[in-house]
Amino acid sequence: MTGVDAAVKNSQRFSFKFHKTISKTLNYLLLIIIALFFLFPVVFMFMSSIKNNETQIIRDMSSISAFIPYGELGLKNYFDVFKQMPFGRFMFNSVFIVGSTVLAGLLLNSMIAYALARLRFKGRGLILSFIIALMIIPTEAVVIPLLLMVNRIGWLDSYQVQIVPFIVDAFSIFLFYQFFVGLPKSLDEAAKIDGASPFKIYWKIIVPLSKPAFATVAILQFLVRWGDFLWPLMVTRGYEYRPLPVAIQQFFSQDPKVWGDIFAFASMITIPSLVIFLLFQKWFIRSVASSGIKG
C-alpha cells in the first residue's frame, strides 16, 4: 500500500519535474526565436559590410549565407566609404550637434524645472500649465514656419540651426519637474536658513541628488536627436553641416547602389550607438521605463 503510494507520488513528482523542464525549454526556445527576429537585420548588415566582394553580397542575400562570414573578408568597404566622402566630418557633426543640444538642454530644462518645483513666486502655476500645454505641440507641426524663420535670419546650413531650436524641450522640463517635486522639502529649507542662494541650492543640493533624472532626460533626448531626420534634411545643403542620418540617406539614394559600401556606412553609424547602449543599458531601460509613468 505505502509502496504503491510512494511510487505514485514519485511518478507524479517526476512528471511534474519533467513538465517543468519541457515548459522551460519551450520558453527559452520562444525567447531565442524572438531574439533572432530582432537580431537578424543588424547581423545581416554587419556581415555584408565585411564582405569585400559586391557580387557575393548580392548572391548571398537570398539565403542563410548572408549571415555567415565567409569568402573574402575585410574592411575594404569601410575604406571605400572614407575614400568617397568625409565620413569623419559627418560623425563629428552628429556628435557635436547631439552633444551640445543634450548638454545645454540638461542645464536649461533642469533650471526652469527647479524654479517651478521648488521656488515660490507669482506666475508659477501659469508657467507650469503653459509648459504642460506646449508638450502637445509636435515639432512636425511647426517645421515649415520654423524653416521660414531660420531662412530669414540666414541660419540655413549651420550648426546653430540644428542645435538652438531644440535645446529647451517641454517634455524634458516636465520630467525634471516631476523628479524635483518628489525630493524632500527639508533639503532646501535647511540650506535656505543657512543663507544659501537659490542658485547655490540648485547647484549644490538638487543637481547632485538628481542624477537619475539627468540620465533619463539625457538618454531620451539622445535617442530623439540622434535619429532626427526631417529637420536636418530641410536645413542642410552641403557636406559641411550634414549629420549622419541625412548623409547615409543621400549616399543610399545614389545609383548604382554599392551595397557593401552602404552597409559599411550603416555599420559605422550603428556600432557607436549600440556600444553606448550596451555600456549604459541599465540606464537606458530605466529611462524609458520612467518616461511612461506620468499623468
Place this chain on the structure above:
Amino acid sequence: MISESAISNTKSLKKNGSSLQKRETFAAWSFCALPLFFLLLFLVTPFIIAFIISFTDQRLIPNPNLPTQFIALRNFLRLFSSTSFRQALLNTFVFAVVVVPLQTFLALLLAVLVNQKLRFINLFRTIYFSPVVTTMVVVSIIWYFLYNPGEGLINQMISFISFGKLGPYNWLNDTSLALPAIMVLSIWQGVGFQMVIYLAGLQSIPDELYEAGRVDGANVWQQFRYITIPQLRNTTIFVIISTTILAFKLFTQVWVMTKGGPQGAAKTIIVLLYEEGFKMLRVGYASGIGVMFFLIVLAVSLIQRIYLKEERAVI
C-alpha cells in the same frame, strides 16, 4: 552657539521675510527667463505663424511681383478637395489603425515574456530593445535590401515557408504591399520601447494581488485577465496614445524607402507636408497641413485626458 545663531537667523528671517521672498521671486524668474524665451521663440512663434500663414499664399522664397495675399480658407478648401491630401490622410490613419493595436499587443506580450524570473533574461531584454537605439534611417536601408523584389531574403523566407506557393512579391513597388511592408519594420524598430514601459508597469503590480487571486483559485489566464490587464490600464492608455502620435508622425522610413510611392501608396501627412513646403515651396499650403496635423494630435491627446479622468473617477 548653534541655537543662538539659529534664533538670530529666524529673527532676521522674519525681519527680511519680504526681501527674501523678493529674492526668491527674482531668482525664479531668472531661472525661467532663458528657457521661456527659447520656447516662445522656437515653438510658440512658429506655431502662431503656422496658423497665420495657413490663411495666405506665402511661399518660401517670396516672388517680388506676387506679394503674399490673404486667401482666407482657400488652402483648407484645396486641402480637402485634393486627392493627395485625402490619400495621405487615409494612409496615415490606416498605418495608425494597424500598427497601434498590433504594436501595443506585441509589446505587452514581450513584456510578459521578459518579466519571467529566468537566467539570461536581461540578455533577452537587451536584444529586444536594441532596434530602438538603431537609427531609423539605417533600419529603413537594411529592410529595403531585405525586401528586394526578386531574391530578397523576405521573399525567400516566404517562399520557403509556403513551399514555393507564395511570392516573389515586389514589396516596395506594389501599391498594396508598400505600406504593410513599412508597418512591419516600424513595429520591429519601435516595439522594444513600449515593451520596457509595460515591463515597468508589470513590475509595479503588487504581489499580494496575485496571491489573493491564487487563494481564490484563479488560474494563470484568469490572473492575467482579471489582475494584470486592469492593473495595466493607465500604462496601456499611455502606450496607445504615445504610439498613436508617433504613428501620425510617420515620415523617415517612408521617405528613405519609397519617397511616399509607389503612386502615393505610402504617402503620409508629413511626407505631403515636406513635399509641399520644402520641395514645392508652398509654405502657406504646407502650414495648413501642419495645422491639420496638430488638430489631429490634439484630438488624440484630448481623448487620452478624457479616458484618464474616467479612470480617476472610478477609483
